[in-house]
Amino acid sequence: MTSILxxxxxxxxxxxxxxxxxxxxxxxxxEIVALIGPNxxxxxxxxxxxxGVIRPSSGRIRFExxxxxxxRPFEAARRxxxxxxxxxxxxxxxxxxxxxxxxxLFGGAQPSVAAAMDIARELLEFMELAPFADRPxxxxxxxxxKRLELAKSMAMRPKVMMLDEVNAGLNSSEINGALRLIRQIxxxxxxxxxxxxxxxxxxxxxxxxxxxxxGRLIAEGSAxxxxxxxxxxxxxxxxxxxxxxxxxxxxx
Amino acid sequence: xxxxxxxxFFAVWLVLLASTPLWASNYIVRLAITIAMxxxxxxxxxxxxxxxxxxxxxTAAFFGLGCYVGAxxxxxxxxxxxAWAIATLFVGAxxxxxxxxxxxxxxxxxxxxxxxxxxxxxLLVSSWGSVTGGGDGLNLPLLSGxxxxxxxxxxxxxxxxxxxxxxxxxxxxxSRLGFGLRCIQQNEDAANMVGVNTTRYKIIAYTLSALFCGxxxxxxxxxxxxxDPTESFSILMSIKIPVMCLLGGPGTVxxxxxxxxxxxxxxxxxxxxxxxxxxxxxxxxxxILIFFLPGGLLAISYRDIAGRVAxxxxxxxxxx
Amino acid sequence: xxQLQTLVNGIVLGGLYSCLAVGFSLVWGxxxxxxxxxxxxxxxxxxxxxxxxxxxxxHPLLALPAVALLMYLLGYVMQLSMINRVVSQPVLTxxxxxxxxxxILYNFMTVYYSATPRRITLDLGALDLGGIxxxxxxxxxxxxxxxxxxxxxLVMRRSRIxxxxxxxxxxxxxxxxxxxxxxxxxxxxxxIGALMAGATGVIFAMVYPVTTNLTGTYLGKAFVVCVIGGLxxxxxxxxxxxxxxxxxxxxxxxxxxxxxxxxGFLLMxxxxxxxxxxxxxxxxxx
Numbered sequence: 011m012t013s014i015l016x017x018x019x020x021x022x023x024x025x026x027x028x029x030x031x032x033x034x035x036x037x038x039x040x041e042i043v044a045l046i047g048p049n050x051x052x053x054x055x056x057x058x059x060x061x062g063v064i065r066p067s068s069g070r071i072r073f074e075x076x077x078x079x080x081x082r083p084f085e086a087a088r089r090x091x092x093x094x095x096x097x098x099x100x101x102x103x104x105x106x107x108x109x110x111x112x113x114x115l116f117g118g119a120q121p122s123v124a125a126a127m128d129i130a131r132e133l134l135e136f137m138e139l140a141p142f143a144d145r146p147x148x149x150x151x152x153x154x155x156k157r158l159e160l161a162k163s164m165a166m167r168p169k170v171m172m173l174d175e176v177n178a179g180l181n182s183s184e185i186n187g188a189l190r191l192i193r194q195i196x197x198x199x200x201x202x203x204x205x206x207x208x209x210x211x212x213x214x215x216x217x218x219x220x221x222x223x224x225g226r227l228i229a230e231g232s233a234x235x236x237x238x239x240x241x242x243x244x245x246x247x248x249x250x251x252x253x254x255x256x257x258x259x260x261x262x
Numbered sequence: 263x264x265x266x267x268x269x270x271f272f273a274v275w276l277v278l279l280a281s282t283p284l285w286a287s288n289y290i291v292r293l294a295i296t297i298a299m300x301x302x303x304x305x306x307x308x309x310x311x312x313x314x315x316x317x318x319x320x321t322a323a324f325f326g327l328g329c330y331v332g333a334x335x336x337x338x339x340x341x342x343x344x345a346w347a348i349a350t351l352f353v354g355a356x357x358x359x360x361x362x363x364x365x366x367x368x369x370x371x372x373x374x375x376x377x378x379x380x381x382x383x384x385l386l387v388s389s390w391g392s393v394t395g396g397g398d399g400l401n402l403p404l405l406s407g408x409x410x411x412x413x414x415x416x417x418x419x420x421x422x423x424x425x426x427x428x429x430x431x432x433x434x435x436x437s438r439l440g441f442g443l444r445c446i447q448q449n450e451d452a453a454n455m456v457g458v459n460t461t462r463y464k465i466i467a468y469t470l471s472a473l474f475c476g477x478x479x480x481x482x483x484x485x486x487x488x489x490d491p492t493e494s495f496s497i498l499m500s501i502k503i504p505v506m507c508l509l510g511g512p513g514t515v516x517x518x519x520x521x522x523x524x525x526x527x528x529x530x531x532x533x534x535x536x537x538x539x540x541x542x543x544x545x546x547x548x549x550i551l552i553f554f555l556p557g558g559l560l561a562i563s564y565r566d567i568a569g570r571v572a573x574x575x576x577x578x579x580x581x582x
Numbered sequence: 583x584x585q586l587q588t589l590v591n592g593i594v595l596g597g598l599y600s601c602l603a604v605g606f607s608l609v610w611g612x613x614x615x616x617x618x619x620x621x622x623x624x625x626x627x628x629x630x631x632x633x634x635x636x637x638x639x640x641h642p643l644l645a646l647p648a649v650a651l652l653m654y655l656l657g658y659v660m661q662l663s664m665i666n667r668v669v670s671q672p673v674l675t676x677x678x679x680x681x682x683x684x685x686i687l688y689n690f691m692t693v694y695y696s697a698t699p700r701r702i703t704l705d706l707g708a709l710d711l712g713g714i715x716x717x718x719x720x721x722x723x724x725x726x727x728x729x730x731x732x733x734x735x736l737v738m739r740r741s742r743i744x745x746x747x748x749x750x751x752x753x754x755x756x757x758x759x760x761x762x763x764x765x766x767x768x769x770x771x772x773x774i775g776a777l778m779a780g781a782t783g784v785i786f787a788m789v790y791p792v793t794t795n796l797t798g799t800y801l802g803k804a805f806v807v808c809v810i811g812g813l814x815x816x817x818x819x820x821x822x823x824x825x826x827x828x829x830x831x832x833x834x835x836x837x838x839x840x841x842x843x844x845x846g847f848l849l850m851x852x853x854x855x856x857x858x859x860x861x862x863x864x865x866x867x868x
Contacts, residue, residue, distance in 0.1 A: 061455070082454075083454040083455055084454050084455075084456075084457050084458055084459045084460065087454075087455060087456060087457035088457045092455075093455065095452075095455075099449055099451060099452040099455070100449070100452065101444070101445055101448040101449050101452060101453075102448055102449070103448055104444065104445075104448065108441075111441075112441065112445050112453075112456050112458075113456050113457070115438055115441060115442075116438075116442065116445075116456050116457030116458045117456055117457030118457075119457075122438070123436070123437070123438055123441055162456060166456065166457060311674065315672070317672070317673045317674035317677065363855050364854075364855070366855065367854060367855070369672075369673045370610070370614075370616055370673050370677075371809075371854055372673075373616070373673050373674070373677055374616070374805055374809070374850075374854070375851060375854045375855075377805075378805075378847050378850055378851045378854070379851070381802065381844075381847050382844065382847050382848055382851060385841070385843070385844040385847070386844070389841065389844070497798070501678070501681055504674060504678060505678060505682075508674070508675075508678065538689075538693055539689055539693065540689075541685045541686075541688060541689040541692075542685060542686045542689035542690060544682070544685055545681075545682040545683060545684070545685030545686035545689065546682070546686060547682075548678055548679065548681065548682025548685070549664070549679060549682045549683060549686075552668060552675055552678060552679045552682070553664075553667060556675075
């Protein structure tokens with residue numbers, strides 16, 4: 011069980027605000043980890059740090075043993091660190107196929123545009139987006155665009171995928187579809203870090219949970235343990251949910 | 263349009279321009295040279311402004327530098343074509359170095375920076391009188407042979423440069439560079455996240471946008487035999503080129519060619535007839551273009567128009 | 583010339599430059615449109631003033647309010663009818679459109695007025711303050727310029743329209759949700775921009791020759807002031823204007839007056855790369 015992504019004492023401040031404070035954790039290869047916490051806790055900032063969008067004020071990041079603290083976003087992508095955006099970021103005037111091919115061509119280091127398109131077609135089948143292959147990305151519904159984000163990230167042949175609130179704005183059946191896809195992606199060997207607010211997703215998907223509050227890691231452990239953690243309940247979950255979950259868990 | 267149709271169109275146009283000495287007046291030959299020249303410049307701009315979507319107004323700087331480096335080389339005894347090559351390389355290197363700095367800016371700031379470059383280069387060239395002749399300009403050795411024979415030589419030169427620019431465009435369009443530039447144009451942040459080395463690609467595009475301008479500048483200087491800072495670094499050129507590209511359709515293979523042709527022909531017609539108002543007419547063309555042809559001439563659905571016309575005639579045939 | 587004299591010259595010049603740039607800065611900051619017409623509007627204001635003086639004997643100070651109103655209306659109509667269509671479009675489109683409009687205005691002015699420089703000679707002499715000489719017309723110009731800029735600042739801070747403009751500048755979507763008619767604010771802002779340009783033209787007509795050859799120079803200076811001082815704010819234009827004035831004054835002394843503009847541009851380029859926000863304003867990444 012090797013650590014594929016390690017954060018060592020990461021800190022980042024913006025002017026007077028300490029967005030991330032002395033954060034350390036490790037992602038084990040192949041696991042699904044959820045990152046939860048109230049709004050403003052620093053979850054997206056953490057992902058930005060891990061993918062090179064911003065640089066930490068102090069601390070190190072290691073990916074597969076290599077020090078990648080100073081990497082730029084495109085280098086992270088090529089190494090196999092993919093992420094999706096909370097507000098989807100497609101290439102609006104390109105077709106769905108071209109969007110996914112972009113991921114394959116650059117992050118996925120395919121040797122030619124044609125090869126990238128082939129990989130893209132396969133992935134569109136997997137993501138159930140094949141009927142839309144030749145439509146512009148801007149024509150998709152929100153659920154479709156979220157799946158496109160996933161497909162684009164998969165095309166990069168990632169080793170680690172960071173999903174930033176991929177379920178925001180989706181209805182229940184769309185969420186179930188997304189969950190299914192995420193599990194299938196994990197089965198392909200991708201390590202997943204998922205930022206989520208929906209506890210049902212966290213519970214059903216995550217083997218381990220990291221809880222962030224004011225930029226600090228306040229709890230870390232299995233989903234079941236985390237729900238009972240006093241600090242987490244205080245900061246984020248609320249008493250009602252914790253009680254309800256414990257009752258439901260007890261009744262099986 | 264299919265790929266082969268685009269290439270065929272260009273080939274026909276090129277032959278048409280190249281053959282003008284055989285069937286047309288000297289005035290038309292000169293017009294052909296101008297068209298070839300501006301097409302090369304517009305195709306160049308298309309790399310940074312069309313494919314990458316960065317509104318550059320630096321064309322005049324590259325052209326002007328090409329003029330001067332070419333002229334100075336020739337005056338130092340370098341043979342003409344070699345002087346053009348030197349100018350090309352110099353301008354390319356200049357653009358690469360400049361691009362590394364200026365391409366960090368986006369939107370309006372990049373646009374202004376690119377204009378500022380033209381102004382600064384022009385002012386520097388004007389001031390460095392001992393080398394560049396300052397405001398008095400520079401003379402170059404003229405080719406022997408009458409103006410018509412000389413014109414044919416430069417027609418050939420400009421057409422070859424235009425061809426080179428076009429072939430480069432075709433190559434970029436089909437390559438991963440072109441794909442990446444399109445990604446940058448549509449969503450630069452997403453392009454970064456997907457693994458595009460946006461800095462490198464932008465610099466390449468900016469350098470490509472400069473290379474052929476250098477060659478055109480140097481050969482233009484050789485043709486006219488005299489250059490000065492005001493003409494060589496004219497902001498008006500920096501504006502006309504993007505407009506020509508917008509007119510045809512930016513980011514496409516043929517857009518620059520069609521746009522330049524349409525614009526130059528329009529300009530000739532109006533310039534000849536309304537000399538005093540030629541700027542106003544250019545302005546009016548720009549305004550009309552922006553309001554009514556947002557995607558350029560290539561984006562108009564000709565099938566759409568043909569369909570509408572067909573419907574009209576159907577109406578007319580309806581029984582009384 | 584003593585350093586102090588150069589400094590004072592620079593400050594006086596700076597006041598004029600602030601007025602020159604403030605309208606341009608506002609339009610850019612609020613509408614996100616670079617108004618390539620700005621230089622020509624200044625010269626237009628100058629021409630109207632000159633001919634009012636030359637043909638009817640109207641003193642520029644009297645002409646000022648009339649010209650200001652006229653230019654405001656011109657700007658308002660221009661924005662509503664044309665610029666509004668492209669306000670949300672990419673940079674290339676808006677800059678090219680305003681440049682096209684500028685070409686038309688420039689051409690008509692050149693044909694109608696010809697490019698021969700016109701001078702209004704007021705013969706006001708110069709003040710001597712402890713060894714520092716200040717030409718009265720320039721001083722008057724600077725005071726007027728600062729006065730107008732100050733008035734604009736008060737309007738932006740205190741009036742409802744001013745607050746609405748600031749709101750639209752910060753976030754036009756949010757402003758629309760608050761019930762602000764964004765289109766109307768755009769038109770008003772552009773009108774103000776034209777007004778300030780015209781007023782600057784009136785003031786400049788008292789100090790400098792009026793000629794279409796200067797439209798590009800004025801536009802260039804407006805750019806530089808915006809980059810130095812930051813976009814969309816009156817204080818920014820003030821800071822930027824004064825800094826540019828002082829720099830030009832010293833650069834002119836050190837390198838000769840014809841290089842003063844080059845130094846300004848070089849400074850602008852350096853600032854764009856190093857600190858696009860300017861000394862006062864918003865981030866320069868769009």
